[in-house]
Each structure stands twice: as structure tokens, then as C-alpha cells.
Amino acid sequence: MSLELTFNPNIQLMEVMRLRVQSLQQRGQKRQEGECFLRSNEHVYRMDFSEQALHFTRWNICMSAPGHLNIIATSPLWMPDLTNLMTCQLLEPTGVFWRSAGDDPDVPIQCYEADAQEFGERIAELAKVRKVMHFLFAFKDCYFGLESIECSIEFEISN
Template sequence: MSLELMFKPYIQLTEMMRLRVQSLQQRGQKRQDGERLLKSNEHVYRLDFSEQALYFTRWNIRMSAPGRLNIIATSQLWTPDLTHLMTRQLLEPTGFFWKSTDDDFIHCYEADAQEFGERIAELAKVRKVMYFVFAFEDGLSPENIECSIEFQK
């Protein structure tokens, strides 16, 4: 049986992380050693798992405009209400998807996208929720995408 999970924008956490950047800039302070600050083109998304025993099937990415989307997963160690995002908590590979102006097809690096989906399924066994950093480039914005991931139960 198939299960499709939608990535949901986590607006509150995105804003909180932007305030962290702003606060550091205003005080003239530097980030903590290893801390990963959110860039202006990045937004936090979350994925809630209703089931734990999942097998990755495929990505469902829809882009209504050309551009590039890089989806970076955070590991199970990050608790956004208590800690800053650290670079060592980011998983490799990332999901990199793009759409050109001259075609309607969504492109990706197949092997990386496959491995990335499998890693998410693996983490779902021990997680109820996962957090992701979505980086939008070349004119793409959150309004231009719908993103989900499909699993077999």
C-alpha cells in the first residue's frame, strides 16, 4: 500500500531562524562554531510520519516556474526548539531538482534522489517528524512548488 507525505512549510521556525541571523548581525557577533545559519533563499519544511515502517518509492515534485530546488535533510539529532542547526546535522546527499525554461520536465540527479529518499525512509523508523532546509534558486520560490515523497508501507 502506498503512502504520500507532503512537505509542509514551517513558517514559524523559518522566521525564528531568520531572527537569529538578524540578531547576530545587529550585535556584530559571529555564528557559533559549526552553526548553520539560514540564508535568505532558504526555508524550513517538515515532514510528519504517520507510519514508521516505510520503503521509499518516489519523489513528487511540481514546479510552476523554472528554477532549482535543493532539499537538505537534517538528522535526528536536531531539536529546533532547543538547539541551533549545526552543519554536522545535515545529511548527504541532498535532493537536487530543477526545471529549465525550455521544457516542463523536472530533472534531478537520479542516484542521489534515490539514496536521499531511502535515507529518509530509514530515519522514519525512529522519527515522527523530520526537518528540511529547502533552498530556492534561479527564480524559484515556495509559491512555485508542491513537494511530496511517496513510500510503500
Template structure:
């Protein structure tokens, strides 16, 4: 059985991370050693896993206009008190997807080996997690409104 899981924008967590940046700027403070602050072109997305025993199948990334999307997984388990995201909690490799100029039928490109390894890593983490968080970085005309992204797994029996 295959299972398609859509990445969902976590507006509350994205806003909390933006407030952290704003708070540091207003007080003239620097980030903590190793802390990873949210950039203006980034947002936090999440995957919710209904099943824990999964094998990666494929990515489904749709960019409605030319642009560049980078997806970085985090090993962070977010808590309501918002423990800060630290650089060491970012996973490698990242998923990099882009669509160049051309008509609406121009296919989305990716670094396939990295995207495949990233998908397998997500499936591994799903074995011990119900939720996983990601940083989506939008560039070159890409934005949350122009991206539709999901990942398909095979449910292991």
C-alpha cells in the same frame, strides 16, 4: 499500501532561524563554531510520519516555473528553545531538482541516484522519528510559491 507525505513549510521555525541571523547581525556577532545559519533563499520544511515502517518509493516534485530546488535533510530534533542547527547535522546526499526553460510540460530533472539514496535515508530515519526537518534552498526563479513537493513510501507490513 503506498503513503504520500507532503513537505510542509514550517513558518514558525523558519522565522525563528531568520531572527537568529538578524540578531547576530544587529549585535555584530559571529555565528558559533560549526553553526549553520539560514540563508535568505532558504526555508525550513517538515515531514510528519504517521507510520514508522516505510520503504522509499519515489519523489513527486513539481516546479511551476523554471528553477532549481535543493533539499537538505537534517538529523536535528528541534526543540522549542531552538538549539542551533550545526553543519554536522546536515545529511548527505541532498535532493537536487530543477526545471529548465521550456513550456509547462518540461519535466523536472534530478540527480536520480542521489535522490533515490536520499529517499531511502529518509525512510530509515522515519523508523525512529515522527517528524523530520529539511532545508529547502530556492534558486534561479524557484520559490516556495512555485514548488509542490512530496515523497511516496510503501508501508511495510
């Protein structure tokens, strides 16, 4: 049986993280060692795992305009109540997906296939011990926003 899980923007967590930046700037303080702030082109998404015995099948990404999307998973040790992402806790490889200018809308999204495959497999592996994972979506060379992308992963449920 297959299961499709969608990445959902975590608006509340993004707001908390952006407020952290504003607070430090207003007080003239510096970030903590290893602390990474969200840039304007970065957004936090989450994926909730209703099943935990999964086998990665494929990515489903739909971008309505040209641009690059890097999806970076955070370590299973990172908890969403923290207001920062620690650079040492971002997992490799990342998922890199793009649509080139002039691509027909029916042309599939391009990616580094080996990295995307390994990344999907790592997510399935981490799902065995996590009910929720957070991801950093970094948009580059884009002419679209959060509302212009749909992203999910298909898994087979292992019994």
C-alpha cells in the same frame, strides 16, 4: 498500501532562525562555531510521519517555473527548538531537482536519479526512529517562491 507525505513549510521555525541572525547583527556578536544561518533562498520544511515502517517509492515534485531545488535533510539529532542548523549535522546525499528554461510543463522534473533514490531511502530509514523530520530547501536560479512548488514523497507501507 501506498502513502504520500507532503513537505510543509515551517514558517514559525524559519522566523525564529531569521530573528537569531538579526539579534546577533544588532548586538555585533558572531555566530557560534558551526552555526549556519538561513540565507534568503533557504527555507525550512518539515515532514510528519504518520507511519514509520516505510519503503521509499518515488518523489513528486512540481515546479511552476525554471530553477533548481536542493533538499537537504537534517540529522535526527537536530531538534527544532534550536535556533540554528549545525553544518556538520546535514545529511548526504541531497536531493537535487530542476526545471530548465523552455521545458514544457508536462515534462517531468529532472534530478540526479541515483542520489534522489538514495536520499528517499535514507528518509524512509530515518522515519523508523523519527515522527518528524526537518529539511532545508535551497532555491537556486529560481523565479518562483514557496507558493510555486509542491513537493511530496510516496512510500509503500511495510507490514
